[in-house]
Amino acid sequence: MNTAQSLPVRVLDACSCGPLTGEVMGAEDARKFAQLLKALADPARLRLISLIAAQPGNEACACDLTEPVGLGQPTVSHHLKILVEAGILHREKRGVWAYYSIIPGALERAASVIAPR
Template identity: 65%
Template sequence: MTTPECCGTLTSDTLSAPDAAELARTLKALADPARLRLISLVASHDGAEACVCDLVEPLGLSQPTVSHHLKVLVDAGLLTRDKRGVWAYYALVPGALEAVAGALASPVADPR
């Protein structure tokens, strides 16, 4: 079967269905202003790690709401959670944000 002249041909790899689903899940987790601020707050702390107690006041949200947003980011693979005594500490997953940026910068995401 030949490709009609009006149709273009693929010149690079495309995003697979499983990869697209995973990227969409990650982007959905990031598509919230509070979660974006949490990523920024964690990244700006010493060692890119912050206690949940340090994240509540800057966001102006209740502790349960902040914890919910942090859980979404952990489930999306963007943050790790380390329980120490009664406090939970969150850190960026090395390379996670770069992987998202790389997926968005690939030719697949180029609208041209």
């Protein structure tokens, strides 16, 4: 089985959206971009992104993210999973721990869709 085929397609990667003011957005791109915005439109997820970005090397272990956001480990893991599926974060397993980093350019790509031309 090809591993690449079994990986989920990240929302941001699947969206071929151009700027909203450049041309009319198709229905499928609008759906995908709305899903991305929903992933970002949560205070805990925004805090997680900010915490990861503030760490040396712009990466953090999931074990270090629960206390700063004041949520339990299962809830933090759920939020991190949504951000990974949206194409904002990258997850790397190291032993028993998962480390998260912001995918280079992901936030800029998302912002470029709503930036006027």
